[in-house]
Amino acid sequence: MRILTCASSNATCAAKGQAVEANPDIAGIGVILGFLCTTCIAFFIAFAVLFLQRYDKIVTLCRRLFTNNRDEYEQNRDPYWRSAEFWSKVLSKNLLAFSDTQLLTGLAIQFTAMLKHCDLSIYHFQVVTELAFLTTVTHLLTLVALRDYFVKYRWINLPRVFFMLGNLALLGYTSFVAYSYDLAGLDLSASLACYYKGVRPSAKAAFGTRWAGLLIGAIGGHVTVILAMYIFSGEGSTNKKWWFRLGALFRTWFVAPVYATYGIIMAGISLRQTQVLGTPPVTINGDETRWGFGQFLPLLLLALPLFAGWESFWEEKDWHDPNRYSRSTRLRGESRSTVDVFKLAQSPNLNQQSPEDISLTDVHIHSNGPSPHGTPRTRSASRVALTSHPTRIPDPHLPVPSLPASPAMRPRSPSRFEERFSR
Known part of the structure; x- marks a missing residue:
């Protein structure tokens, strides 16, 4: 059985030299x-x-x-x-x-x-x-x-x-x-x-x-x-x-x-x-x-x-350049939560250093943008600095003094969305 057929075609097949x-x-x-x-x-x-x-x-x-x-x-x-x-x-x-x-x-x-x-x-x-x-x-x-x-x-x-x-x-x-x-x-x-x-x-x-x-x-x-x-x-x-x-x-x-x-x-x-x-x-x-x-x-x-x-x-x-996609410039205006401490795991000399020899490392935590249900969220920034100077490790049994709370860090009342979610 032929699949491709042109039975209904009226083409003139005997003529030669036709115009195309x-x-x-x-x-x-x-x-x-x-x-x-x-x-x-x-x-x-x-x-x-x-x-x-x-x-x-x-x-x-x-x-x-x-x-x-x-x-x-x-x-x-x-x-x-x-x-x-x-x-x-x-x-x-x-x-x-x-x-x-x-x-x-x-x-x-x-x-x-x-x-x-x-x-x-x-x-x-x-x-x-x-x-x-x-x-x-x-x-x-x-x-x-x-x-x-x-x-x-x-x-x-x-x-x-x-x-x-x-x-x-x-x-x-x-x-x-x-x-x-x-x-x-x-x-x-x-x-x-x-x-x-x-x-x-x-x-x-x-x-x-x-x-x-x-x-x-x-x-x-x-x-x-x-x-x-x-x-x-x-x-x-x-x-x-x-x-x-x-x-x-x-x-x-x-x-x-x-x-x-x-x-x-x-x-x-x-x-x-x-x-x-x-x-x-x-x-x-x-x-x-x-x-x-x-x-x-x-x-x-x-x-x-x-x-x-x-x-x-x-x-x-630029395979060795981590910023070749300009990610750092995009993160300035976006809602994000970035912890740079993960870069420590990629450092080749990290495992060879003692806790007293760790170089200065900053840990930034940024939070910006609206919270759920439109509740305003305060922008906080905390910096943890690990100095290279030798410091004594405090005794875990001693009480740790607490810092006075700033006005921005005072507890706030939960929103309606948070009350419903906690139930």
């Missing part, structure tokens, strides 16, 4: 540039992360190959923000943000094509396939470059992996249609409804097209990383076997670069045959290079990963 109506939502200038820019940026970030993660090993290898220095290289991490480890963490979060952005846009454009399959032309459906092809390049590079992160937090990343596989499954189907339309005797300008109304080619015949390379590269690369995440993720003997390490090297330095390069080049060649980047092979009624809200939005989405990278830079750079 413009569709900026799929082949608009902002959509195409947004997908291309995201994939190209993710391509360079992914290989930068792979290089930075292995910076010490690469320098050590170059030393031993081209010099007489056999010592293992260890980078100076002072200052930390100039180290390879710092930039690896910052760019990793940036790469993950780019991958998430394309995960949503890739699913959105493929769902749009599936819902409007009876109204689209084969030409525009092929553009959808090329754009979705670019998303799998970004996802595969992210999985390979951030493999340790995905393995360590595999259950946290399970929804992300699930949507990646869903996007890959949709691409497997849409690419089958887009790359085998000519086997059904259809023209590129024909309506996609003709494909669903006519005789569809077999999978064996379509496997000789670009569909085979996409399936082998994309599915193979994704599956190897996912298997390492959920099946071979233990610390047992698998991680120490030579064939496992050889497979990891093959995946990282052969499958991922070859598939990414192939995907960007082939998608770029196909997208050059659009109205945005070149001359389309069909006649298009309308202008797909006109800017509008739907064209600005994909490019503006590029700012989200850039914001994530900017935030990650300062978080990693």
Whole structure:
């Protein structure tokens, strides 16, 4: 039973060289540039992360190959923000943000094509396939470059992996249609409804097209990383076997670069045959290079990963600064109860000091704001000072003199709310 049919469509399937109506939502200038820019940026970030993660090993290898220095290289991490480890963490979060952005846009454009399959032309459906092809390049590079992160937090990343596989499954189907339309005797300008109304080619015949390379590269690369995440993720003997390490090297330095390069080049060649980047092979009624809200939005989405990278830079750079969020300035006007004595527990020298050697420590207790049921509450401030001078500990059996109560600290009558609550 066929799920996608276009029995009610009145498309002319025998004619060739028909005019195709413009569709900026799929082949608009902002959509195409947004997908291309995201994939190209993710391509360079992914290989930068792979290089930075292995910076010490690469320098050590170059030393031993081209010099007489056999010592293992260890980078100076002072200052930390100039180290390879710092930039690896910052760019990793940036790469993950780019991958998430394309995960949503890739699913959105493929769902749009599936819902409007009876109204689209084969030409525009092929553009959808090329754009979705670019998303799998970004996802595969992210999985390979951030493999340790995905393995360590595999259950946290399970929804992300699930949507990646869903996007890959949709691409497997849409690419089958887009790359085998000519086997059904259809023209590129024909309506996609003709494909669903006519005789569809077999999978064996379509496997000789670009569909085979996409399936082998994309599915193979994704599956190897996912298997390492959920099946071979233990610390047992698998991680120490030579064939496992050889497979990891093959995946990282052969499958991922070859598939990414192939995907960007082939998608770029196909997208050059659009109205945005070149001359389309069909006649298009309308202008797909006109800017509008739907064209600005994909490019503006590029700012989200850039914001994530900017935030990650300062978080990693100022990780040792407890006031980097300016909490002290916010607490001045808020209702709070703060006891700074808890900082004593974080002092590394606290356990090494005697009670007579404790440095000066202030304990502030502030209380401001209305009390329950609108009862006015007096603002009190108490300071406990522990001096570093040796003092005698008083005898607990001796009576402790009491200080005279100030007018502000005199007992007050309970409010109605407090009387009801005490009952």
